[in-house]
Every structure is written in structure tokens, then in C-alpha cells.
Amino acid sequence: MSYEKIMQKLGRSYNAGALVNQPISRRRFMKIAGVSGLALGIAPVAVAEGDAEGKKQGLTPLQQPSEFLQIAEDGSITIIVNRLEFGQGSHTGLARVLADELDADWSKVDAKLANAGDAYKDPLFGIQFTGGSTAIAHSFTQYRELGARARAMLLTAAAEKWEVDVSALSTNNGKITGPNGKEAGFGELAVAAMSQPVPEKVELKTPDQFRYIGKGVERLDTRNKSTGQQDFGIDARRPGMKTVLLIRPPWFGGKVESFDASAASSIQGVDQIMKVDLDRDSVGIAVIADGYWQAKMGRDAVKVEWQHVDDIDALPDTTKMAEQFTELLGTDGLKARTSASLDKEVAKTISADFTFPFLAHTPMEPLNALIEMTGSGENTRVDVWTGTQFQTFDQGAVAGVLDVSPAQVTIHTQFAGGGFGRRATPTSDYLADTAKVMKAWTAAGRTEPLKVMWSREDDVRGGYYRPFTMHRASIGLSDDGDVVSWDHTIVAPSILKGTAFEPMLMKDGIDSTATEGVADSAYDLPISVDVHHPVTAVPVLWWRSVGHTHSAFVMETLVEQIARAGGVDAVDFRRKHLAKHPRHLAALDLAVEKSGYGERTLPDNQAWGVAVHESFGSVVAHIVEVSMDGKNPVVHKVTSAIHCNTAVNPRSVEAQIQGAAIMGIGMLLSGAEITLKQGQVQQSNFHNYSLPRMPVVPEIAVYIVPSQDPPTGVGEPGLPPIAPAIANAMLALTGEPVTTLPIQST
Amino acid sequence: MVDFVLNGNAVSVEVDSSTPVLWVLRDELEMTGTKFGCGMAQCGACTVHLEGQAIRSCVTPVSAVAGKQVTTIEQIGAAALGELVQAAWIEHDVPQCGYCQSGQVMSAVALLQSNPNPSEDDIDSFMAGNICRCGTYIRIKAAIRSAAAKLA
Structure with a gap:
């Protein structure tokens, strides 16, 4: 089961019984925003093409009303996006997809960005989330359909106004044109369109009719992000808010025995120092102050005694x-x-053991959350x-801590400075912690909003790492180079085990996020895979491309060794053993042709170094040119x-492949x-946890295989094959x- | 109380003089275009200009800027070079998450101010102090090259 399948199953479990066939009423679809303009909230009738699982289940549309689109009378259009934007x-x-069908x-x-809300749940999975490279693929x-329906409603409104048949009308770049030179902008018709029924069925464009889809465009956020005007979560403010830094235990699950806050309390701007329950049954200290620097000075001055651990050598090492x-x-x-x-x-036998370390995500914006609690x-x-x-899980987690219903919790989704998986925790760790601090704060009779911040040290030492993982392969080759047997063992702490998701998601005790990329490898080779999930106290999590971060490395470097043992060219070997996978071949062939390999x-x-790997529904081939220093x-x-x-x-696809490849190059550093x-944890900040910087970044030329099929993932698939391609050149x-x-x- | 000139305007802040410029900007003055990334001059997200030179505001105590000129991302586009660099950033569609880009732009302007025609190595070494976790380095470099070409 891939990460994608896991999210799907999660959504089903979460919504058990909630996804029922309900009649579509106009009232439920329409929601008036403000005083004027078209506000449309509708759900897809069809599941995305190609989703066999969805079809099989007869997945019904999410019927919750909400708003995805606002057309103001001046013609400006605001599209609400149901995903986090984090790069x-x-x-x-x-927005581009909707605008194309709307003919905006x-x-x-x-x-x-949409706040947490039922309408914004993934149409296939039924939870609101961003991950598994699904944002475009699923929506x-x-x-x-949202765009096409809104367009139909605008056309009907124009037909009524001009008293002509709707078939006499057409749209053109934000305008409706009719007979005798009649013309009106979408904005002029927005109010009238709002009272039209939402058509149940709409005809979508054929790909040759696309005006925007498939054409590179400057991102809507480029200007703000180039001029310092884009706000992120860390920039959010509320009147009277205080800043919180937490003192977490030096080891996972540790607890405060006692603390001395006398020196810290006397620092100007430090307000409160309180013991708080934190993630994973640990107990720490919250230092609450007027601003970050005061909180940090306060934190540095608190003296904490941690509960004694009998056998310190039994702690993770x-x-x-x-x-x-x-x-x-x-x-076994x-x-x-x-x-x-x-x-x-x-x-002949090829045998190898592979070792992959824990990795921190280290998004550039350290984790943070601002919380406010009002009323009683x-x-x-x-x-x-x-x-x-x-959002869906976090809303529930915050509600649980504060003993309110999820409907009483509003998650205002903020632009995030990266995430790479770290902002999707089954435990909602940083948001549950934020709520726990708020609980202690209100218990102390205080009401000011709190912004809980993480320092970089908190982030690097805070766990939720890509799991420390090992693989062993023993491959038997015949004298003519055929793979006779391939015994493969993976040892990886499970991401899901021990979380609330375990009973629903782990089948036969196997966490497929550890085995993906090997157990489902496209190669027509006789691979047998055993897996162990040892339990450690170190929290682990999905890290951009999840299990593929290690499995692609293992598979692609082993395939390289097999090809070399048989005296076969790296590309020829892959072509032969991926013969039944046309998308693999197309990606590989395009990279070969463009590289001059x-x-x-x-x-x-x-x-040269070559690697090709499928993840998140897409196939990426990297061909590298490498020397040694x-x-x-x-x-x-x-x-x-x-x-x-x-x-x-396509400009975004290029950026994602380049960025993912650079993150993957970073795994070698x-x-x-x-x-x-x-x-x-022995690392603490960027001086001792290496990230790729400009001098190690090569030229990366990205080519896209032409296709008109529904989109598959883009955010992650560029990562897995880069490190093995480089390793193959090193070999x-x-x-x-x-x-x-x-x-x-060294 | 510390006085300095911020983006051309005299400002006066009542803070402990050891407070880093970053937190004076973000918490006291509510100017949040300058970002916090590491707190130890390792990532460059907090880069501002002090008398035209790029500095890491997260490790620069406000006492060190007393009486001096500080320029931030909010105002860098008002000068011709800053405007040129930001236009190049937009032309090359550089940002992904965008969080590090204030610092990247401030470093790029400082580079081109002192070296209007930088070599590849010059760009690499000057920009090595700015981390981008999304990996926008290729477009950053392209934007710097194209801004430099316009300066020539």
C-alpha cells in the first residue's frame, strides 16, 4: 500500500457512513459571500478518471456546500484552493485548471488557500490534506468541473438577460458574447448567475481546447515571494498575542522532574513559565513571553531537572x-x-547491505502555530x-485537547515555508502541543492568543525523521547474466505503527511505506521481500517521497550491478526488464535522447549514471555526468x-523536478x-546537519513526456532516482x- | 533605547540592546518580510543590508546598528538595483515556498552591488550562505545572471 492508498483508506475510515448519496439541492450548493458576486461551492460529480479504486467503490461526490469561486462585479476572480501551498x-x-474551463x-x-472545511476534503479520500503528490492529480x-459549471451558470444568466437561447452565446476570455454584438464581462453577470441552478452535468473541454492547462505560466505568488510581501504562518499576528518557546526533554518521551524558573522569570518580557504535557507522553516547559527573543532568553535561563532514566544506554543510539x-x-x-x-x-551472487540514516525535513520556516481561544x-x-x-486531523486533535467539537475549531491555512512531510503528522504533534499550552494558559486564567514557535534546534532535534533503514539483497545470477533469485530484506521502523492509524492501515503487520519501490517494483525480476519493523523511541515520518527515498537507491544501484555483471549497458538492461511499462520506457528514452547518453x-x-523510478504515479529518469573529488x-x-x-x-513541473533532485543530491552529502x-540527537542546526547549497548544484535540464492523460504526481517523483544515478556513475x-x-x- | 535608520526613516526602539535586529524588525516593528531560519547565521533567510552590506540580522545585536542605515526586503525594490533583481526573480519565476527568498534577494543585491559582473564561482561562493530547502538554486543563479547582464 502506497502513501496514496493509505490516505485513501484513512479518508474512508474517517468518513465511515458519511459518504452517502444525497440529492443535490441548489440551496446546499450556493452560498452567498458578501453582498454581491457569484459564489459557487460545488463538488465533483465524477471521480477523477483512472481512479479504479474510486470507481469500484462507486465513490459519491462530496456533497458539502462551500465556496470555491468568487467573481466580483469588477470581474476579478478569486479561486479557493483546497491544498496547502508550501512550494x-x-x-x-x-486555479489555472478551474480558470481554463471557466474561460476566465x-x-x-x-x-x-482554503481553511479547514468539509468542502475542501480531497474528492477521492474524503480528508483535507496535502501530500503524496496528489494535489493536482486528485483535484x-x-x-x-467547478469551472465548467460556473461558466454554464454565467451563460444561462446571460441568456435570460438578453432573452436569447443559451446556444447562441459563447464565452471568450472572461466575457460572454451573444447575437447582435451583445457582450458582457463575467463580473456584470455574476449576481444574476448566482441565482441560476447548478447544472448537474457539464461538458468538459477536450485537451486540444485547453487554453491554460499545459502552458507554462508565472506563479500567482511569485511577485509577493520575490518582494517580501508574502505572509507565512510565522508572520500571523493577533492583538495582545504572546510568544511561546517550549523546553522539550533531551530524549524522546522524557519528563520534567523539577525546574527552577527564578532567573528566567526576572528577564524583562518573560510572562509565565509553566510545566506542560507534550507530544508522545513527554512533559516539558512552556516559556511564554512578549516576543521570540524574550522567550529565548527566558528559555536559556530555566534550569530543568529531568526524570531519572535508569539505563541511559538503553535510550536510542x-x-x-x-x-x-x-x-x-x-x-526471516x-x-x-x-x-x-x-x-x-x-x-554468481551479488550481495549487499545498505544503510540509510534518519533525516530531518528542516523546512526553512520553522514549525509554528498561532492559537486563540474565545468565548466559553x-x-x-x-x-x-x-x-x-x-487540516482534518489537526482540527480534531486541537478540539480533542481543548475539549470542544471540531466544528468549534477553525484552522486558518497559511502559506508554509516548506514542509516535505513534516507538516503532516498522524499525532498532529505541533498543533496538539500548541493546544496543550493554550489549555494550561487558560487554566491559569489567561486569555491572550499564543504563538508557539520552534527554534531551528527544536526542529532538528524534534524527531519525526525519515526512518533509519537498512536493506540486504542477495541476488543469484546465471552464467548468462539472468537473475535467478533475489532475496531482499528491509529493516525499517514503521511510520504508522504505534499511531492511531495502525489498526486501520497496517495489513498483516506490514507498513508499505517501508517496502514501496521494492515490493511493487516494475522490473520483471524474481524479487522476494521480507520486512522487519523494529520499534524505537524515535518518532518517524514521511519525508519527501517516503519509502522511495531509500528503495529507489537500493533498486537502481543493484540493477546497475546486475547489468555490469552481465556486461550489459545500463540503459539496455532497464529497457529489457521494463519492457511492459511504456511510461518507464518513454521517460528513460527521452532522458537518453536529450542527454546524449x-x-x-x-x-x-x-x-554517466542512469536511474529510472516510478513513484506517486509518475516516472522519472535522471541521467547524470559525474566526476570525483x-x-x-x-x-x-x-x-x-x-x-x-x-x-x-510545465514551468512548475520543471521547478519541482529540479528541487526534488537537489534535495536528493543532499542525501549524499x-x-x-x-x-x-x-x-x-547529536545535530542541532545547519552547521552540523548538511543541506545542499548553491556550489553543489549542477545544471538540471528537465524534459516532460508529452501526454494528454489525467495528471499524476509531481512534487516527489523527481527525488528517488537522483542519488542512485550519481552512485551508479561513482561505481x-x-x-x-x-x-x-x-x-x-573523512 | 536604540536609534537607527530603517529604510530611510529614523526609528527608535525600546529593547534590550542585545536583541538581534531580526527580532526588532519582526516583533517590535512588525516588519515580517525578513525571515527567521536558523538563529545562527547559517541559512541567510534573515539577510538585511547594514550600510549597503549584507548582514545576518539574526546574530546582529541591535546595538550594532545604532545610528546606522538598515535596509530590508520591504524597501530594497525602491532602489534601481533592487528593482532590477526583483524583476529578474519574477521573470525567472524563482520562488517555490518562497520563505528564503527575501534573504536570497538581499544577498543577490549585495553581490551585484560589489561585483556587477560576477563569474559562476563568484555567484556560488557569495550565495553559499543562503539555503533554499526547495532547491530553487538554478533559477536563483539564472536570475542573478540575467540581472547582471542588464547591468553591463
Whole structure:
């Protein structure tokens, strides 16, 4: 089960019984916003094409009314986007999709992010979330239908006004034109359109009729983000608000024994210092002050005694973890895939162990949330301003902590400065913690809004890492190079185990986020996969491209070794064993053609590296040109090809592939790892947790396989194949396979 | 009380003189275009100009800017070079999440101010102090090159 399937199942469970066939009433569809203009809130009638699962379930439309579109009388259009915008560009992309079917004048279109609300739940999964590279893929049909219906309502309004048949009318870039030179802007007809019935069925454009979809465009947020005018969650303010920094235990699950706040309390601007319950049954301290700096000075001055731990050596330690995981590699695990071996003699064996570290997401905007609680009893109202990927769950988590109903909690979705998975926690950790501080604050009789901030150190040491993971493969080859058998074992702490999601989502004890990319590999090779999910005290989470961060590396470097053992070219081998996967072949062939692989000769000190991998419904091939500087690779050029079906905004697709590839290059960098000793995370900030910076970034040329099929994922698929492509070039240059990340350069 | 000149206007703030300029801007003056990323001059998100030089405001105590000129992202576009750089940023559609971009723009302006025709290496080394987790580096570089070309 992929991350995508997991979200789908989650949505179903969450909404058990809620998705029933209800008659569509106009009243439920329409919601008047303000005094004028068209406000339309409708749900898709059709599930996205190609979603076999959805069709099979006969998934009904989400029937909740809400608003997705506002047309003001001056003709300006605001489209409400049901996803978090945290860099991936769906804020522009979904607006573009709706505007195309609406036949809007793009220069008059802007977009806003939706707060938590039923209408904004994913039309396939029934929860409001952003992740798994699904934003465009899942809402493509939904937003097209929204645009088409609004257009139909505008046309009907014009037909009534001009007393002509609707068939005599057409739209053209934000205007409606009729017989005898009649013309009106959408804004002029917005009020009349609002009283029209919402058509149940609308005809959508054929791809050749698209005006915006498929054409590159400047993002709607580019100007604000280039001039410092874009507000993020961290910039939200409320009158009288206080700033909170938390003191978390030095190890996960630790608890305060006692604390001395006398020095801290005397610091000017420090208001309150309180013990608070925090995530994962830990107990910490909240330092509440007028601003960040006062809170930080206060925090630095608090002296805390932590509850004694009897055996400090039993706390998580990555060196010991590697030993324990290695032991597990030699034992039978849960069967994630079984394949029959070929009936051939094994003449040669390729064996390798792989080790991947914990990784922190480190979005540039540190986690934060602003919370305000007003009213009392049944009239209690909670407002939260934050950039989150998980509105539906977070709303419930905040409500749970503060003992109100989810409907009393408004999540104001803010633009987020990156996330990469960190803002989608099954425990809603940073929002539940924020609510816990508010609970303690109100218990102390205080009412001011609180902004809970994370320092970078809090972020790097705060857990929820890409799991520390090991793989072992033992591959038997025949004397003519065929793969006779492939025994594969994965040891990875489960992301889902121990969370509220475990009973619903883990099948036969297997967390597929650990096995994806191997257990479902497209290669026609006899792979058998065992998996172990050891339990550690370190919180783990999905990190951009999730299990594919390690599985693509393992698969693509092993395939390379197999090809070399058989004396077969890297591309030829992949073509042969992916013969039944036309999208893989198309991406690979396009990258080969554009890179000049096999045609162009590289300088003597350089080598080619190839990798291709499918994730989140899309296939990406990277072909790299690499030389060595000591033990480190120097990447000179990357040629990338993606098959993501329809590319709504090709400029954004290019940006996502480049960005994901750079994040993937970062996995190789010396120092790109989180390690623990006696329970304590040894890294703390960007001086000792390496991220890619400009000097290591090569030219990355991105090509898109032309297609008119419904879009598949874009935000993540560019990441998995980059590190193995580089490792494959390193193998060619050094003769040594890379099996441990990051590269240890000293 | 510390006095300095912010974006051309005299300002006076009542804060502990050790308070970093970043928090004076964000919390006292409510100018949030300058971003907090690391608090230890490692990421460049908080870059502002002090007398025309790029500094990391998260580690610069406000006492160090007393009586001096500070320019932030809110005002950099008012000068010709800042406007040119921001126009290049928009032309190349640089930002993704956008959180680091205030700092990137401020660093790029400082680079071109001191070196209007930077080599690839000059760009790499000057911009190495600014992290972009989304990985917009390729477009940042393209925008700097295109701004430099217009200066020539």
C-alpha cells in the first residue's frame, strides 16, 4: 500500500457512513459571500478518471456546500484552493485548471488557500490534506468541473438577460458574447448567475481546447515571494498575542522532574513559565513571553531537572541501532512479496547491505502555530493560524485537547515555508502541543492568543525523521547474466505503527511505506521481500517521497550491478526488464535522447549514471555526468525526464523536478544525517546537519513526456532516482558500489 | 533605547540592546518580510543590508546598528538595483515556498552591488550562505545572471 492508498483508506475510515448519496439541492450548493458576486461551492460529480479504486467503490461526490469561486462585479476572480501551498505550486495550478474551463481572463484571477472545511476534503479520500503528490492529480477533474459549471451558470444568466437561447452565446476570455454584438464581462453577470441552478452535468473541454492547462505560466505568488510581501504562518499576528518557546526533554518521551524558573522569570518580557504535557507522553516547559527573543532568553535561563532514566544506554543510539538492524537482516521477516526463482543454476551472487540514516525535513520556516481561544462553554471558539498538510486531523486533535467539537475549531491555512512531510503528522504533534499550552494558559486564567514557535534546534532535534533503514539483497545470477533469485530484506521502523492509524492501515503487520519501490517494483525480476519493523523511541515520518527515498537507491544501484555483471549497458538492461511499462520506457528514452547518453563522449575523468523510478504515479529518469573529488561526487550535469501525464504548468513541473533532485543530491552529502547517542540527537542546526547549497548544484535540464492523460504526481517523483544515478556513475569511476548514505568523506 | 535608520526613516526602539535586529524588525516593528531560519547565521533567510552590506540580522545585536542605515526586503525594490533583481526573480519565476527568498534577494543585491559582473564561482561562493530547502538554486543563479547582464 502506497502513501496514496493509505490516505485513501484513512479518508474512508474517517468518513465511515458519511459518504452517502444525497440529492443535490441548489440551496446546499450556493452560498452567498458578501453582498454581491457569484459564489459557487460545488463538488465533483465524477471521480477523477483512472481512479479504479474510486470507481469500484462507486465513490459519491462530496456533497458539502462551500465556496470555491468568487467573481466580483469588477470581474476579478478569486479561486479557493483546497491544498496547502508550501512550494509545490498547486495554488497556481488548481486555479489555472478551474480558470481554463471557466474561460476566465487569467490576468484577473487570484487564488486563496482554503481553511479547514468539509468542502475542501480531497474528492477521492474524503480528508483535507496535502501530500503524496496528489494535489493536482486528485483535484484536476474537480476543479475543471467547478469551472465548467460556473461558466454554464454565467451563460444561462446571460441568456435570460438578453432573452436569447443559451446556444447562441459563447464565452471568450472572461466575457460572454451573444447575437447582435451583445457582450458582457463575467463580473456584470455574476449576481444574476448566482441565482441560476447548478447544472448537474457539464461538458468538459477536450485537451486540444485547453487554453491554460499545459502552458507554462508565472506563479500567482511569485511577485509577493520575490518582494517580501508574502505572509507565512510565522508572520500571523493577533492583538495582545504572546510568544511561546517550549523546553522539550533531551530524549524522546522524557519528563520534567523539577525546574527552577527564578532567573528566567526576572528577564524583562518573560510572562509565565509553566510545566506542560507534550507530544508522545513527554512533559516539558512552556516559556511564554512578549516576543521570540524574550522567550529565548527566558528559555536559556530555566534550569530543568529531568526524570531519572535508569539505563541511559538503553535510550536510542544509532550506532547500536545499526548493529541491531543488521542482526534482523539475517532473520526471516514478514513477507511483503514472494517470487519463484528461475529454474537455472546460480553462477554468481551479488550481495549487499545498505544503510540509510534518519533525516530531518528542516523546512526553512520553522514549525509554528498561532492559537486563540474565545468565548466559553458551547460558545467556545478556537482559531488556529498555521501552515499544515493535515487540516482534518489537526482540527480534531486541537478540539480533542481543548475539549470542544471540531466544528468549534477553525484552522486558518497559511502559506508554509516548506514542509516535505513534516507538516503532516498522524499525532498532529505541533498543533496538539500548541493546544496543550493554550489549555494550561487558560487554566491559569489567561486569555491572550499564543504563538508557539520552534527554534531551528527544536526542529532538528524534534524527531519525526525519515526512518533509519537498512536493506540486504542477495541476488543469484546465471552464467548468462539472468537473475535467478533475489532475496531482499528491509529493516525499517514503521511510520504508522504505534499511531492511531495502525489498526486501520497496517495489513498483516506490514507498513508499505517501508517496502514501496521494492515490493511493487516494475522490473520483471524474481524479487522476494521480507520486512522487519523494529520499534524505537524515535518518532518517524514521511519525508519527501517516503519509502522511495531509500528503495529507489537500493533498486537502481543493484540493477546497475546486475547489468555490469552481465556486461550489459545500463540503459539496455532497464529497457529489457521494463519492457511492459511504456511510461518507464518513454521517460528513460527521452532522458537518453536529450542527454546524449551513448552518443556523446564525456571527459576521461567523468562517467554517466542512469536511474529510472516510478513513484506517486509518475516516472522519472535522471541521467547524470559525474566526476570525483576525493570521495565525493561532483555532478556536472543532470538530464531529467518525467512522465506525469498532463503537465498543468510545465514551468512548475520543471521547478519541482529540479528541487526534488537537489534535495536528493543532499542525501549524499557528508553530514546529511541525524544520529543519536544515549537518546540525544547529536545535530542541532545547519552547521552540523548538511543541506545542499548553491556550489553543489549542477545544471538540471528537465524534459516532460508529452501526454494528454489525467495528471499524476509531481512534487516527489523527481527525488528517488537522483542519488542512485550519481552512485551508479561513482561505481563506474571508482569500481566501488555506494551502500551507505550519506557519503562519509573523512 | 536604540536609534537607527530603517529604510530611510529614523526609528527608535525600546529593547534590550542585545536583541538581534531580526527580532526588532519582526516583533517590535512588525516588519515580517525578513525571515527567521536558523538563529545562527547559517541559512541567510534573515539577510538585511547594514550600510549597503549584507548582514545576518539574526546574530546582529541591535546595538550594532545604532545610528546606522538598515535596509530590508520591504524597501530594497525602491532602489534601481533592487528593482532590477526583483524583476529578474519574477521573470525567472524563482520562488517555490518562497520563505528564503527575501534573504536570497538581499544577498543577490549585495553581490551585484560589489561585483556587477560576477563569474559562476563568484555567484556560488557569495550565495553559499543562503539555503533554499526547495532547491530553487538554478533559477536563483539564472536570475542573478540575467540581472547582471542588464547591468553591463
